[in-house]
Amino acid sequence: PAEPFQDVAVLALPSVRHNSxxxxxxxxxxxxxxxxxxLERLTDGNLDTATALPPGAGQGNRTFAxxxxxxxxxxxxxxxxxxxxSPWAARCAVQSAGDxxxxxxxxxxxxxxSNMRINVGPMPRGPVTIALPxxxxxxxxxxxxxxxxxxxLAEVELSADARVEFFIEKQLAKVHxxxxxxxxxxxxxxxxxxxxxxLAMPPADVxxxxxxxxxxxxxxxxxxPGDWTVLRIGMTPTGTQNAPASAEGQxxxxxxxxxxxxxxxxxxFIGRLLRRMPASDRKAFRHVVADSYEMGPQNWTDGFADxxxxxxxxxxxxxxxxxxxxxxxxxxxxxxxxxxxxxLVADHVAKDYVGGLRDLCHEHGxxxxxxxxxxxxxxxxxxxxxxxxxxIGGEFWLTGLGAIECRAASSAANIYGMPIxxxxxxxxxxxxxxxxxxxKTRGDWAFCEGANHFVLHVYIHQPWEDRxxxxxxxxxxxxxxxxxxxxxxxxxxxxxxxxxxxxxxxNRVADVAYFIGEDTPKMTGPRQxxxxxxxxxxxxxxxxxxxxxxxxxxxxxxxxxxxYRVLVLPDLPxxxxxxxxxxxxLVEAGATVLGPPPSRSPSLEDxxxxxxxxxxxxxxxxxxxxxxxSGQRRLGKGQILWGKDLRELLHSTGAPPDFTSGVPLRFTHxxxxxxxxxxxxxxxxxxxxxxxxxxxxxxxxxxxxxxxx
Numbered sequence: 001p002a003e004p005f006q007d008v009a010v011l012a013l014p015s016v017r018h019n020s021x022x023x024x025x026x027x028x029x030x031x032x033x034x035x036x037x038x039l040e041r042l043t044d045g046n047l048d049t050a051t052a053l054p055p056g057a058g059q060g061n062r063t064f065a066x067x068x069x070x071x072x073x074x075x076x077x078x079x080x081x082x083x084x085x086s087p088w089a090a091r092c093a094v095q096s097a098g099d100x101x102x103x104x105x106x107x108x109x110x111x112x113x114s115n116m117r118i119n120v121g122p123m124p125r126g127p128v129t130i131a132l133p134x135x136x137x138x139x140x141x142x143x144x145x146x147x148x149x150x151x152x153l154a155e156v157e158l159s160a161d162a163r164v165e166f167f168i169e170k171q172l173a174k175v176h177x178x179x180x181x182x183x184x185x186x187x188x189x190x191x192x193x194x195x196x197x198x199l200a201m202p203p204a205d206v207x208x209x210x211x212x213x214x215x216x217x218x219x220x221x222x223x224x225p226g227d228w229t230v231l232r233i234g235m236t237p238t239g240t241q242n243a244p245a246s247a248e249g250q251x252x253x254x255x256x257x258x259x260x261x262x263x264x265x266x267x268x269f270i271g272r273l274l275r276r277m278p279a280s281d282r283k284a285f286r287h288v289v290a291d292s293y294e295m296g297p298q299n300w301t302d303g304f305a306d307x308x309x310x311x312x313x314x315x316x317x318x319x320x321x322x323x324x325x326x327x328x329x330x331x332x333x334x335x336x337x338x339x340x341x342x343x344l345v346a347d348h349v350a351k352d353y354v355g356g357l358r359d360l361c362h363e364h365g366x367x368x369x370x371x372x373x374x375x376x377x378x379x380x381x382x383x384x385x386x387x388x389x390x391x392i393g394g395e396f397w398l399t400g401l402g403a404i405e406c407r408a409a410s411s412a413a414n415i416y417g418m419p420i421x422x423x424x425x426x427x428x429x430x431x432x433x434x435x436x437x438x439x440k441t442r443g444d445w446a447f448c449e450g451a452n453h454f455v456l457h458v459y460i461h462q463p464w465e466d467r468x469x470x471x472x473x474x475x476x477x478x479x480x481x482x483x484x485x486x487x488x489x490x491x492x493x494x495x496x497x498x499x500x501x502x503x504x505x506x507n508r509v510a511d512v513a514y515f516i517g518e519d520t521p522k523m524t525g526p527r528q529x530x531x532x533x534x535x536x537x538x539x540x541x542x543x544x545x546x547x548x549x550x551x552x553x554x555x556x557x558x559x560x561x562x563x564y565r566v567l568v569l570p571d572l573p574x575x576x577x578x579x580x581x582x583x584x585x586l587v588e589a590g591a592t593v594l595g596p597p598p599s600r601s602p603s604l605e606d607x608x609x610x611x612x613x614x615x616x617x618x619x620x621x622x623x624x625x626x627x628x629x630s631g632q633r634r635l636g637k638g639q640i641l642w643g644k645d646l647r648e649l650l651h652s653t654g655a656p657p658d659f660t661s662g663v664p665l666r667f668t669h670x671x672x673x674x675x676x677x678x679x680x681x682x683x684x685x686x687x688x689x690x691x692x693x694x695x696x697x698x699x700x701x702x703x704x705x706x707x708x709x
Contacts (some may be wrong), residue, residue, distance in 0.1 A: 001234060008233045008300065009317050010219060012207040013326070015227035016161075016199060025158040028068035028140075042066070042156045047125070050084035050152040058090055058147035068140045068158060075136045077194070078163035080127040080325075081111055081156055088149030089114040089177075094132060097139035106135050114149055115177035119296035119376045122238035125154070126168035129325055134195045162194035167325040170338040172297040172345065172379055175521070179294075179375030180404060183526045186342070187519055187572075191331040200327040200334075203318035233320050240296045240377075257301035257348035262356035274364055287367050287391065290357065292405070293374030297521070299345055307348070312340050312605040319604075336604035339519070342379075343603070346520035349380040354388040367391060369422070373408045373523050381522045383541040386412030393422030393455070396446045398429030398439070398477065403449075404524045410450020411525075411539040414508050415548070417560030423451035426477040427458070432469060434477055435485050436492035443496065444681035448666040452503035454496055491707060498706040503679060506561075506672025511655055512537040512646070513556060513564040515545065515595075517572055518579065518602065526570045529594075532647035534657025536668065538564070546582045551589035551638070554653075561671075565655050568646070569595025574602035577613035584621050588636030594649060596642045597622040656695060663690040 030039040034054050041049040058064035079094055089112040095103040109130050116124040140158055144151070166188060168174045176185050194200055209230070212221050219230065240253045255261035270288055277285065308316045319328050319337040327334050358368040371393050372386025386392045386409065394409030396402025406423060413421045423446050426439055443454065458476030470482040480486060516525035516539050525539035540549075545567075548558050556564040567586070575598035587593055597618040601610035618626060621640050625631045630643025641649060650656075659667045659678065666681040676696055682688055694701070 001232070002236075005234045005236050007210070007213065008235055008305070009320055010209040010213045011231045011233065011317070011320060012209050012221070013229045013231055013321055014201055014205045015229060016201045016326070025068050025140075025156055028070050028158075031067045031069070033063075033065045033067075036064075039066070042153055045155070047082060047154045050154045052084075052150075052152040053144070053147065058144040058151065062145075064144045064147065064151075066142045066144075066156065068142075068156075070138045070140075073136050073138045074158075075134050075160055076140060076158045077132055077134050077199070078129060078159045078161060078165070079107075079132060079142070079157065080129045080159070080163070081142075082127045082154045083113045083125055084152035084154050085116060085125060086150040086152055087114050087116045088147065088151040090144040090148070090151060091146040093143040093145075094130075095141040095143060096135045096137035097141070098137070101139075103139075103141055107132050111144075112177060113174075117376070118239050119294060120177055121168075121172070121174035121297065121377065122240070123168055123173035126174045127155075127157075127325075129163050129165055129167055131163060131165040131191055131331070133192070162199040162327050162331070163325045164322055164327055164331065164334050164338070165191055167322065167338070170335070170342070171323050172299045172342060172521075175297050175377050175379070179401075181378075181521070181523050183516065183522065183524050183570075186521050188335075190573075191335060193331050194327060200330055201321070203328050206318040206321065206328070208317055231321060231324065233323070235300045238296055238298055242295065253295045255298070255301055256353035257298060257304070257345065259352045259356040260302075262353055263360060266357060266360045270360075270364075270366075279365070282365070285366070287369040288357065288361050289369045290354070290371065290389075292371040292395065293378045293380070293385075294376040296377030297345070297379035299341060299379075301348065304344075304348075308340070308344060311344060311347075312603065314604065316341070333604060333607065336602065336607065339602045340604055342520050343518065346380040346384065346522075350384045350388050354385055358388055358390060361390070369393060371395060371405070371409070371424070372412050373405055378523055379521050381516075381520045381541060382408045382524070383412045383415065383516065383522075383539060384543050387416040387541075387543065390418075391420060391422065392416075392418055393424065393453075394446075394449075394451060395424035395427060395457075396442065396449075396451075397427045398434060398442055401428065402446065406446055406449035406451050407539070408524065410508065414450070414510065414538045414562050415513075415540050415544045415558060417558065417562070419507075420453050420504055421451050422453040422455055424457045425451075425454040426456065426479075428475050429477045431472065431474065432478060432483075436489050439477065440492065440495070441681075441683060441685075444666060445683070447499060447503060447679055448668045448681060450508055450668065452500050454500060494709075495707045498709055499679065502677055502704070502706075503668070503670060505677060506670045506675070508536065508538075508562075509658065509669040509671050509676075510536040510538045510562070511565045511650055511658065512568055513540040513566070514538070514568045515540055515542075515570060517570050518542050518574070518576060519572075528571060529568070529646045532650060532657065534659050535650065536658065538562075540564075540567070542576075542579050545586075546579055549582075549586065551586055551591045554590045554592070554637070556586065556591050565592065565650060565653050566646070567591060567593045567595075569593065571596055573599050575614060576601050576603055576605075577610055577617060580614055580617045580621075584617055584635070587621060587638035587640055590637035592638060592649070592653060593640045594642065594644060594646065595640075597626045657693075658695045659692065661690050661692045663688045665690065665692070 026043045038051050041051045092111045093108045094106045097103050111128050213219050237252050254265040322334045361368045367390035369391040370389035373382045392409050392413050394406035410421045456479045459479045462470040462480050462482050468482045514525050531537050623633045632641045668679050670677045
């Protein structure tokens with residue numbers, strides 16, 4: 001293998017193939033409509049050659065179809081498409097022809113290699129692989145529509161072999177191509193099992209040959225009878241370079257699943273500053289800031305197999321062939337292994353990268369300040385990732401970016417007990433076209449998303465008097481002395497300071513905790529059912545539910561004082577049994593939980609007993625009527641509901657809307673001891689008159705104006 005390369009395992013795999021043609025497409029006669037040149041390249045086994053789609057083919061209302069005509073009927077179970085090195089995407093359909101020549105659609109799917117940058121996956125050209133229901137025919141057709149980009153295919157493989165579909169994506173070798181993955185981006189439909197037992201290899205038949213590999217790379221093995229495939233698995237850097245950085249500071253990104261690597265990075269960067277700066281001089285140097293994660297995923301590190309065994313109680317090595325798309329034991333078990341891998345990657349990145357940097361900071365009297373999300377290739381879980389830091393921050397741009405980022409930060413802060421939620425504020429506005437009157441509304445919105453400390457973005461030092469408007473960046477508002485309104489902005493800055501001070505008191509009040517699920521990567525959570533008007537919410541994760549969440553007087557409560565009236569579960573079929581057991585404990589203690597029952601564990605840990613335990617716990621919680629579309633059941637002091645309206649549920653718990661107004665206003669509510677603080681903001685540019693109501697009894701309100709104090 002090409003260097004650098006570090007061996008992980010050498011495995012011998014028994015050949016697992018059905019009695020049909022393994023690679024049917026290689027025996028096919030290929031044609032296309034419209035006609036494209038060099039179609040033979042699609043099956044030549046050479047990734048350096050490619051077939052480009054004719055201009056306009058597959059775009060708009062047009063289609064591009066590739067026909068594979070086989071000499072004999074073959075049963076096909078999987079399709080793999082490998083792109084050239086140009087980014088593109090398309091909607092695809094696999095079709096087969098019956099005896100009468102009529103084509104029927106076998107499977108539709110999305111092909112997406114629209115971003116080939118290395119920071120959205122170290123295998124930019126990794127195959128898009130889908131599982132097909134076993135289909136026997138002599139003619140197959142691949143239809144492409146909605147093509148975007150410069151489309152070209154290096155290889156198309158129709159195979160009789162069963163494969164783990166989207167195995168490249170599921171092992172984090174290719175991740176979401178945009179900066180805003182949705183909460184369910186890394187959830188895939190359950191894959192049907194292969195139709196014949198011989199299509200999956202038993203894990204016990206996978207032989208570990210690693211001790212037989214010599215230092216020079218020579219394998220010495222007395223091969224037993226049969227057909228075997230030797231799979232040499234290793235790890236190598238992803239190739240992602242840090243950026244932005246000066247030429248002297250550029251290089252490969254650090255391993256984010258390894259505390260030793262984090263220490264080496266810290267010592268070579270922050271450590272150099274500390275060695276040059278006496279402790280007595282560090283009066284302003286209080287924090288180390290880790291910006292948003294934008295440098296791609298990884299899926300292995302030193303000692304990962306040992307950690308895996310310790311965490312899940314089974315050996316990952318017999319399952320490593322799954323990383324090549326092969327099915328081990330079954331499709332369900334193979335996908336559970338990949339789920340365990342992704343979950344452990346997320347745990348490592350949070351505990352060893354963020355937690356490792358935090359601990360190193362503490363050794364030097366510093367604190368870690370983190371943006372707890374990632375726009376490109378984020379492999380972790382945003383709440384757990386943020387929970388390992390000392391301080392947390394989101395960001396909002398003047399237009400666009402901010403909804404996910406600010407709520408990610410404020411939810412993490414509220415569930416982990418961090419009083420301050422910073423925000424990189426007013427990034428990305430149009431240059432020299434904004435002023436405080438235009439910035440205020442966006443800032444008020446961020447306050448109501450939970451931010452309570454603004455880091456104005458961006459203040460660039462202006463050393464010249466004769467160069468105006470001076471040195472500025474495309475991605476920030478010009479907070480500097482050469483901006484025409486800078487010296488007149490005192491009133492607005494005072495408004496921000498006073499607002500931040502009051503919003504840093506106590507805890508933010510939220511009625512609903514939306515559980516984000518256990519799946520990773522995860523950068524945002526679901527809002528299903530929708531939050532009723534006049535209420536607020538937090539996202540919450542499994543770690544906080546299991547380790548920190550309790551019940552007091554019918555309210556879900558965290559140790560630092562944050563409370564919720566309802567825990568909402570996502571509409572997912574999976575949950576690990578230890579988490580479900582904690583939810584049962586909360587309900588018995590008086591909690592109200594809304595959501596459907598899970599039916600199985602997502603993990604291979606303790607399989608298949610884990611599924612039995614999930615079903616047993618679900619029966620205890622949801623009862624015999626759990627298959628009904630809606631219901632309600634009391635258990636102990638609490639209740640579990642499903643299929644119910646969230647507004648009605650909150651009202652039934654004695655919780656009308658926290659705030660109402662005759663004219664729409666933005667709001668956020670914080671509670672500090674016996675004091676309730678509401679921040680109200682008018683989203684419109686003109687004055688309004690309205691009648692408002694607060695969910696407060698027995699108190700007299702005071703009106704504080706932030707612009708005057």
